[in-house]
Structures are given as structure tokens and as C-alpha cells.
Amino acid sequence: MVTLALRTLRHRTGGFLATFAATFLGATILMAFASLFDTAAGGVDTATEETLTLMASVAGGWCLLIVAFAVTSTLTLAVRQRDRELALLRSVGATPGQVGRMVVVEAAVVALAAAVLAVPAGYGLGRLLFTLLVRTDQVPAEVAYRFGSIAVGIGVGVTVLGALLAALATARRLGRMAAQEALVADEPRRMGWKRVAAGVLLVAVGANNGLLTVLLFSGAGSDAMQTAGSASIFASAGLALLSPALIRAVTAVLGGPLARLGGAGGWLTVANLRRRSHQLGGALMPIILFTGISVGTLVMQSVENRADAPGGTIPASMQRNIETLNLVVVGMIALFAAIMLVNTLIAATTYRRREFGQQRLAGATPGQVRRMVGAEAAVLAVTGVLAGSVASLATIVPYTIARTDRLVPDAPAVIWPAIALAAVVLTLAASIGSARRALRTPAVEAVGLTA
Amino acid sequence: MSSLDAREALRLDDVRKVYGTADNPVTALDGVTLRLPTGSFTAVMGPSGSGKSTLLQCAAGLDRATSGSVTVAGQPIPTGGEAAVTKFRRDRIGFVFQQFNLLPTLTALENVTLPARLAGRRVDRKRCATLLAQVGLGDRLHHRPAQLSGGQQQRVAIARALASSPALIFADEPTGALDSRAAREVLALLATAVRDHGQTVVMVTHDPAAAAYAGAVVFLADGRIVGHLARPTADAVAERLAHLTDAVAVAGV
Ligand SMILES: Nc1ncnc2c1ncn2[C@@H]1O[C@H](COP(=O)(O)OP(=O)(O)OP(=O)(O)O)[C@@H](O)[C@H]1O
Numbered sequence: 010m011v012t013l014a015l016r017t018l019r020h021r022t023g024g025f026l027a028t029f030a031a032t033f034l035g036a037t038i039l040m041a042f043a044s045l046f047d048t049a050a051g052g053v054d055t056a057t058e059e060t061l062t063l064m065a066s067v068a069g070g071w072c073l074l075i076v077a078f079a080v081t082s083t084l085t086l087a088v089r090q091r092d093r094e095l096a097l098l099r100s101v102g103a104t105p106g107q108v109g110r111m112v113v114v115e116a117a118v119v120a121l122a123a124a125v126l127a128v129p130a131g132y133g134l135g136r137l138l139f140t141l142l143v144r145t146d147q148v149p150a151e152v153a154y155r156f157g158s159i160a161v162g163i164g165v166g167v168t169v170l171g172a173l174l175a176a177l178a179t180a181r182r183l184g185r186m187a188a189q190e191a192l193v194a195d196e197p198r199r200m201g202w203k204r205v206a207a208g209v210l211l212v213a214v215g216a217n218n219g220l221l222t223v224l225l226f227s228g229a230g231s232d233a234m235q236t237a238g239s240a241s242i243f244a245s246a247g248l249a250l251l252s253p254a255l256i257r258a259v260t261a262v263l264g265g266p267l268a269r270l271g272g273a274g275g276w277l278t279v280a281n282l283r284r285r286s287h288q289l290g291g292a293l294m295p296i297i298l299f300t301g302i303s304v305g306t307l308v309m310q311s312v313e314n315r316a317d318a319p320g321g322t323i324p325a326s327m328q329r330n331i332e333t334l335n336l337v338v339v340g341m342i343a344l345f346a347a348i349m350l351v352n353t354l355i356a357a358t359t360y361r362r363r364e365f366g367q368q369r370l371a372g373a374t375p376g377q378v379r380r381m382v383g384a385e386a387a388v389l390a391v392t393g394v395l396a397g398s399v400a401s402l403a404t405i406v407p408y409t410i411a412r413t414d415r416l417v418p419d420a421p422a423v424i425w426p427a428i429a430l431a432a433v434v435l436t437l438a439a440s441i442g443s444a445r446r447a448l449r450t451p452a453v454e455a456v457g458l459t460a
Numbered sequence: 461m462s463s464l465d466a467r468e469a470l471r472l473d474d475v476r477k478v479y480g481t482a483d484n485p486v487t488a489l490d491g492v493t494l495r496l497p498t499g500s501f502t503a504v505m506g507p508s509g510s511g512k513s514t515l516l517q518c519a520a521g522l523d524r525a526t527s528g529s530v531t532v533a534g535q536p537i538p539t540g541g542e543a544a545v546t547k548f549r550r551d552r553i554g555f556v557f558q559q560f561n562l563l564p565t566l567t568a569l570e571n572v573t574l575p576a577r578l579a580g581r582r583v584d585r586k587r588c589a590t591l592l593a594q595v596g597l598g599d600r601l602h603h604r605p606a607q608l609s610g611g612q613q614q615r616v617a618i619a620r621a622l623a624s625s626p627a628l629i630f631a632d633e634p635t636g637a638l639d640s641r642a643a644r645e646v647l648a649l650l651a652t653a654v655r656d657h658g659q660t661v662v663m664v665t666h667d668p669a670a671a672a673y674a675g676a677v678v679f680l681a682d683g684r685i686v687g688h689l690a691r692p693t694a695d696a697v698a699e700r701l702a703h704l705t706d707a708v709a710v711a712g713v
Pocket residue numbers: 454479480486487488506507508509510511512513514515
């Protein structure tokens with residue numbers, strides 16, 4: 010099975026690209042932040058040590074949550090796409106244990122390779138981050154940048170562990186199914202209760218943080234960021250977990266009109282949205298995270314910058330620190346989510362070459378297939394932007410109330426439309442672009458592909 | 461000439477199809493010339509790998525011949541992009557695939573209505589449901605392919621090919637997954653399409669009894685047409701086929 014795992018890796022490199030990309034990027038970002046710990050440990054003055062540690066633990070901490078989330082969800086998606094192939098192995102006599110080991114070995118090899126290759130990239134990004142801190146006078150110029158065991162340990166450890174845990178969970182799921190059941194299994198009609206519970210819990214934590222912001226920090230100046238900043242991150246992650254349900258809800262509303270007015274493409278889109286809500290949910294997640302966290306954090310920072318009365322316990326010298334911190338966090342998370350978004354969409358669309366081939370053989374022109382993919386992407390983008398915007402309110406509303414005693418934030422009006430537009434453009438471009446590429450394979454050949 | 465063309469449902473002129481790379485070519489069709497009149501029912505037979513599926517796919521415009529020309533009802537298959545070929549195909553040709561190729565997210569009935577939707581034609585759900593009932597799936601309209609047996613999926617594929625009343629129907633082993641009773645029903649359905657509606661059917665089969673439903677059999681070996689049999693009986697077909705496999709086996713040695 011280990012040999013089979015390695016052979017599969019060699020022959021199907023494309024299928025593992027998504028997992029590789031997620032792990033590589035995640036490890037790069039984590040190493041960049043963790044290298045600040047290495048630098049702080051290298052004999053610097055207390056103030057500098059504090060700045061570096063704060064930056065590494067707060068910003069890095071949030072990135073850690075998002076990276077773990079992204080690596081596990083990408084890997085789960087990648088394995089799900091191979092359900093048929095794995096079920097086939099089962100049906101020719103592989104035990105669930107053998108298939109499970111194969112999945113875990115594959116995940117480990119891919120994740121480890123990605124994390125190790127990420128070391129130079131992590132070094133570069135960490136250096137960039139450090140230069141930013143020096144340029145903004147938060148770290149004295151004479152401090153030397155260091156990249157060492159903490160950076161490598163955290164970067165490699167978290168991503169490989171995340172990938173392994175996700176692979177183990179998937180292997181367990183495969184093991185519970187009978188071979189034949191796995192071969193014909195439709196995707197589940199509803200989400201597992203654990204996933205629903207986790208999603209609801211995260212949304213509740215987000216709402217609770219918002220509430221605490223108003224109750225504890227009203228009039229306390231920028232202290233309110235302590236709870237408000239994380240509120241939209243929690244809420245976005247929660248809604249992202251619930252994305253199959255969101256897709257079903259949106260389809261219930263939009264499905265009828267889209268099927269009636271959208272021609273054959275619209276009709277196929279609705280069939281897909283109804284019956285593939287889990288698969289499409291994987292693509293919805295990064296849209297929600299991207300929108301929710303970017304809008305929430307950027308609006309919060311703008312409110313802070315425009316608030317006239319500085320206050321709270323945080324000294325003025327630290328204000329700048331916090332602004333940089335916020336911008337770095339949101340920048341990294343937004344970038345990561347954007348790349349994950351493109352990554353997931355490309356993987357999901359490429360996987361559908363066979364389905365596109367079947368549609369073409371049934372009489373769909375390439376243009377009709379592209380329009381169908383476009384309609385699906387549009388529904389995903391609108392759903393994701395709406396859900397992300399709702400999640401961002403968990404930060405924006407409480408912070409505005411606490412900081413300025415108003416309900417409507419005093420922030421540049423372009424933030425929301427700019428981010429929403431970026432999400433929509435990325436989603437459409439990645440989906441339609443990879444559909445175009447998938448359509449280059451002749452239809453008769455495409456239906457012969459296993460994945 | 462052109463008046464002849466109109467009664468010719470399908471015409472292949474020296475069609476060649478080469479797969480693979482330049483240094484490792486696989487010749488699947490080696491100069492096939494074939495004329496089929498409108499309203500004919502032809503069976504294509506031959507050993508596995510002789511090029512039967514390739515022949516059907518090239519004739520239906522699903523695959524592009526390496527050289528030679530294909531003419532459907534007097535009109536050559538367009539050489540433009542895939543969209544032009546698809547539009548040409550979906551107005552004239554129905555195809556039953558060896559591997560069914562049903563859409564996994566659609567129910568049986570939805571799969572049968574799909575070609576009409578894609579072509580922008582009015583969807584006649586009643587007719588589609590009737591077709592499914594005729595192939596014995598009246599109680600499976602709302603099942604998806606994964607919930608159907610192989611033979612049932614094959615019958616959905618047949619109903620789909622018949623749904624748009626195409627002038628030309630290609631069927632690649634349409635009874636391959638069926639028991640003899642279901643096979644007889646499907647063959648009768650194809651024969652009816654020819655007899656009552658003047659449609660033209662080309663069917664690949666390995667079964668001499670199935671070939672006997674056709675008006676003529678074309679034998680294929682190594683990508684060439686090696687024989688022709690009019691008004692076939694199962695016994696005559698079986699005998700010819702036995703000779704053919706012997707000949708191929710001898711040539712192979
Ligand atoms: N995409 C392809 N690439 C390379 N070779 C191919 C391809 N498709 C078919 N062939 C080869 O072309 C030849 C004819 O194949 P084809 O599928 O037409 O055979 P067939 O007569 O339909 O066989 P069967 O009865 O087993 O279905 C075979 O030698 C096959 O290996």
C-alpha cells in the first residue's frame with residue numbers, strides 16, 4: 010500500500026497540487042511569523058522583544074487558525090474527489106485499513122515535501138515582515154533577523170500535523186463504509202452533527218466577542234480591539250463550516266428563477282447546487298473567510314484611525330504597533346484566503362473534466378459549459394460575499410458602538426465594494442479560466458478519465 | 461448526385477483514424493468507406509479492438525477523423541470548432557455510448573430531457589417519460605444513475621438517444637448490459653425507429669442474435685471493413701464471425 014501510495018503520487022501529481030499549494034503557503038506564512046520568535050530570542054532589548062513576541066503570537070496565532078483550517082479542508086476535498094478510485098480499490102480487495110494507510114502516507118509525503126520546500130520562502134517572507142517592522146521604527150535597525158528552530162518547528166509541525174489529522178479523519182470515514190456503498194455513494198444529504206455544532210459554536214463565539222466588546226470596552230478606546238478584532242474571524246470560520254447549508258438556502262431562493270431564466274446552463278447549475286452542496290461548499294469557504302476577515306479588520310482600523318478621542322490603556326506608542334499588526338494580519342489572511350480560493354476552484358473545476366465531457370457528449374457546446382460554470386461561480390461569489398459581510402458585522406458594529414458611540418462606522422465607503430469586487434472577480438476568473446482549460450481535452454477523451 | 465445524397469443517411473469516404481504519438485501510432489481505422497441509405501438498420505461487428513467504437517465516434521462527429529470525410533444526410537460534418545460540430549450533431553444524431561455517459565447529478569428523466577434543453581428546444585417531458593416507460597423504466601424516472609443498475613442506466617441512455625427523434629442513431633453495444641428479454645425490447649425499439657419513423661440506425665454488437673434484427677451487417681477487423689452480410693440470420697452471422705476471428709488469429713501469428 011505504501012508502494013501504491015508512492016506510485017499514485019507519481020502518476021497523479023495534478024490531483025495533489027491543491028494540497029501541496031495549501032501546505033506550502035500555510036507553512037511559509039507560519040514560518041515567517043514564527044521567525045520573529047527566533048529573532049526575539051536572539052538577545053534583544055525588552056521593548057523589542059515585546060513587540061516581536063506580540064506580533065508573532067497575535068498575528069501568527071490568527072494565521073495559524075486559518076492555515077490549519079485551509080490545509081485540513083483542502084486535503085479533505087482532495088481525498089473526497091478520489092472517493093470512486095478508493096472505493097474501486099476496496100472492491101478489488103483492499104481492506105479499509107490498507108486504503109486508509111495509503112491516504113495517510115500520501116498526505117504525509119505531500120505535506121512534508123511542501124513544508125520543507127517552504128523553508129526558503131518562509132525565510133524570505135519573514136525577512137520582509139521584519140524589514141517592515143524596522144522601517145516603521147518598531148524595531149531598532151541594529152537588531153539582527155534570525156530564522157531558526159522555532160520557525161521551522163512551527164511551520165513544518167502545524168502543517169504536517171494538520172494534514173495528517175485530516176487524512177486520518179478521512180481514512181476513518183472511508184473505513185466505515187462498505188465497499189459497494191462507497192462505490193455508488195452519493196454525497197451526504199446533510200452535514201454531520203459535529204460539523205454543524207462546530208460551525209454554530211464558532212458563530213456564537215464571534216457574536217459573544219462582539220457583545221463583550223460593547224459591554225466591557227465602551228468608551229475604553231482601542232482596547233476594544235482585543236475582543237472586536239477576533240469576532241469576525243470566529244464568525245467567518247463558523248459560517249465557512251456551515252457553507253453546504255448556506256448553498257442549500259441560497260439555492261432554495263434563487264434556484265427556481267435561475268432554472269427558468271438561465272437556459273440549459275442555468276438548469277444544470279441548479280441541479281449541481283442542489284446535489285453537490287458539499288463539494289461546492291469547499292469553494293465557498295475561502296470566499297467567506299476572505300470577505301469577512303478583510304472587511305471586518307479594515308473597517309475596524311479605519312474607525313480607529315478616524316476616532317477623535319484616543320483613549321484606553323494602550324499607550325500612544327503602541328497604537329502604531331497595533332495598526333501595523335492589524336494590517337499585516339489582514340494582509341496575510343486575505344492573501345492566503347485569495348490563493349486558497351483560486352486553488353480550491355481550480356482543483357474542483359479540473360476534477361470535473363469528466364462531467365464536462367459527458368455534458369458535451371449530450372449536446373452541450375463549450376460555450377454552454379462555460380456559462381454553466383460561470384453561473385455556478387456567480388452564485389458562489391454572491392453567497393460568499395453576503396455571508397462574509399454578515400460575519401464582518403460581528404467586528405464592525407460592536408467596535409463602532411464601543412469606540413464612537415455611533416451605529417454606522419465612519420470608514421471609507423470603498424472598502425466593502427472593493428473587497429466584494431475582488432472576491433467576485435477572483436471566483437469568476439478562477440472558475441471560468443480552469444473550465445476553459447478543462448474544455449481543451451476532447452470530450453470523448455475526457456469521459457474516459459478517472460479524475 | 462445530390463438527389464442521391466439526400467437518400468444517403470451516412471457516407472464515409474476513406475476514413476482513417478490514428479491514435480497515439482508519431483513514433484508510436486495506433487491505427488484504429490484504416491481507410492473505411494461506407495454508404496448507408498436512409499431508413500436502414502446496420503449492425504457493425506468485429507473482434508474487440510477492431511475499431512468499432514472509433515468508427516461510430518468518427519461517424520457521429522464525436523471524434524475527428526485523421527483523414528477522409530464524413531457526410532450526414534448529404535451535409536459534411538463541419539470542420540469549424542467544437543460548437544459548430546455540436547450544433548450540427550444535436551439536430552441530427554443520437555448516440556448510445558458503450559459507457560452510458562449519463563450525468564451523475566441528474567435523474568433518469570432529467571438525463572433524457574437534457575439534449576433538448578441544451579439545443580434550446582421545447583422540452584417534451586411527457587414524451588421523454590413515455591420513452592423511459594417503453595424501455596421498462598416507468599417507475600424509475602426520478603432515480604439518479606448511481607441508484608440504477610448497469611442495464612437500467614443503459615436503457616436510460618437509449619431513451620436519451622431516441623428522445624430528440626434524430627435522423628441518425630448510433631448505438632455502441634446497446635444491449636451489452638441487458639438480459640435477453642430487455643435486450644429484445646431495446647432491439648425492437650430500435651427496429652421500430654427504423655420501420656415506423658424512417659430513422660437510420662447503426663449499432664455495434666457482439667451478439668449474433670442482436671445483429672439479426674438489423675437489415676445488414678458490416679464486419680470490421682483491424683480497422684478495415686472485411687465483409688458485408690445482407691438480411692442476416694443469427695446463424696449466418698455467427699459463422700462469418702467465427703471465420704473472421706480465425707482469420708485474424710492466423711494473421712496475428
Ligand atoms: N484514445 C485512444 N488512444 C489510443 N488508442 C486508442 C484510443 N481509443 C482506441 N484506441 C485503440 O484503437 C483501437 C480500436 O479501438 P475501439 O475502441 O474502436 O475498438 P472496439 O472495436 O470498439 O473494441 P471493443 O469491442 O472492445 O469495444 C484499439 O486498438 C484501441 O486500443
